[in-house]
Amino acid sequence: MYSSILTASRRHPGHLIDILQQIQSMDGYLSNQAMLKVAGFLDMSSAAVWGVATFYNQFRFTPPARKPVRVCMGTACHLAGGQLVLEAMARELKIEVGGTSEDREFSLERVACIGCCALAPVVTMKDKVYPRMTPPGVEEVLVGIKAESEAEA
Ligand code: FES
Structure with a gap:
């Protein structure tokens, strides 16, 4: 596991962030198992890696x-x-900012500028950009997306 990331040339605590970034890029997140593996590889405590x-x-x-x-x-x-818009999204999705729905269908994050300020306020979902969002617009977008999800299922 992670043999392409945990290479001999990276066996130094100075590579910790780089290693964590690559694992997250591969898995989409950092699991406890991954962090334990990294701690062992770098000869660091798991608490230090977690910190x-x-x-x-x-x-x-x-x-x-x-x-x-x-x-x-x-x-x-x-x-x-x-x-x-963020508050409306949290309300409609019934999840907190930073959270993920129980069925893992939706997660909600606040992010810094994504580079299309002329379309503000902006929401993205997967690779799609939703421009000039409003609280009522949030509901419309989600109704459409949930209908698509049900059609795919
Ligand atoms: S502030 Fe730039 S896209 Fe939102």
Whole structure:
């Protein structure tokens, strides 16, 4: 497991973040098992690996949802009502920001500027961008997406 990442040239604590990034890129998140493996590989305590991983908010510790929802909270989106969109999304999905639905269909995150400020406030789901979102727009988008999911099932 992770033999392409845990190579001899990386066997130094200075490579910890790089290793964690690559594992997250491969698995979509950092499992306890992965962090124990990294701790053993770098001869560090699991508490030290956990401490570093949780310090950076780029790492996630639960498997990603099939439909990750990201609400931009960069300056332009925030000024255009991003917080209300985020709250509406949390309400409609019935999950907290940073959470994942029990069926792992949706997760909800707030993210920094995603580079399309002219379309603020912006939401992304998987690779699709939803521009100029509003709280009522959130409900419309989710009704459509849930209908698509049911059609696929
Ligand atoms: S601030 Fe949201 S896309 Fe730039």
